[in-house]
Structures are given as C-alpha cells and as structure tokens.
C-alpha cells in the first residue's frame with residue numbers, strides 16, 4: 001500500500017534570514033498588508049503627520065495645551081528617564097510605582113522588566129526657560145496612576161494621588 005503523502009506546505013522555500021517583525025505580522029495575510037499600506041498612503045496624502053499622537057487621556061484645557069506638551073516632552077526625555085530608573089533601582093532594588101507599589105516585572109514577568117513611567121512633578125509653569133529637569137522632580141508611576149494624575153485639571157499632586165489610593 002502506498003504511503004500517504006504529507007500535504008504540500010504552502011511555503012516551500014526556506015527563508016535565508018529570520019522574518020522581520022513586519023514580515024512576521026503580515027505573513028499569509030496579503031490583504032491585511034495591502035490594507036495597511038493603503039492606510040499609510042492615505043494618511044500621508046491627507047497631510048497627516050506621522051509624529052507621536054498626543055495622549056488622548058491627558059486632559060488639556062486650551063490654555064494648558066502648551067504646558068501639557070512641554071510636560072510630556074520632559075517626561076519623554078529618554079536620557080533623564082534612564083538616569084531616574086537607574087538611580088531608583090540602585091536605591092530600592094526594583095522599579096515599583098511610587099504611589100501604589102505596582103511592579104511590572106513582578107506582575108508580567110520578563111516583558112515587564114525595566115517598564116515604568118516617569119512623571120515630572122514640578123509644574124511646567126514654575127520652570128525657568130532652559131531649566132534642566134532634576135532627578136528629584138521625577139517620580140516613577142505605573143501607567144494607571146500616571147493616567148489618573150493627568151485625567152483632569154488641575155493635575156493631581158503625589159499627595160493627592162496617594163490620598164486617593166488610601167481606601
């Protein structure tokens with residue numbers, strides 16, 4: 001009796017290199033790929049800037065828009081965020097939320113390692129032009145606590161955030 005042949009593999013060529021993230025994401029989904037490409041083309045045509053989208057959950061009063069942008073910009077300063085995390089890690093041995101103690105590594109494992117947000121506590125309006133951010137003005141917050149701080153104006157101080165968590 002003839003042995004059953006295995007079904008033909010759709011992909012018979014062995015790729016020479018591991019697939020890139022995009023290739024892996026769109027593998028076997030040519031429709032999804034073309035739709036995505038189409039969306040990108042349309043966005044560019046509509047003069048949509050592919051800059052980071054501002055956080056929709058950060059409430060901005062019209063007069064506060066500039067301050068919010070400066071605040072976000074400062075919190076995204078990678079060099080200072082890196083220094084803050086490093087100094088915190090040295091001091092506490094882990095990167096926990098300074099308000100609720102949430103620890104991304106503990107909760108999510110390896111993927112959460114080094115993951116925490118940085119909040120700038122000094123109001124931008126109190127900053128002098130060109131003033132550098134000091135490490136002492138930054139606090140590490142989990143994503144939830146950070147969002148709650150910025151969910152309404154005026155933004156919560158750390159005292160207000162901690163108070164809200166006490167129940």
Ligand SMILES: [Zn+2]
Pocket residue numbers: 097098099100101102141142143144145146
């Ligand atoms: Zn937290």
Ligand SMILES: [Zn+2]
Pocket residue numbers: 075118119120146149150
């Ligand atoms: Zn913040």
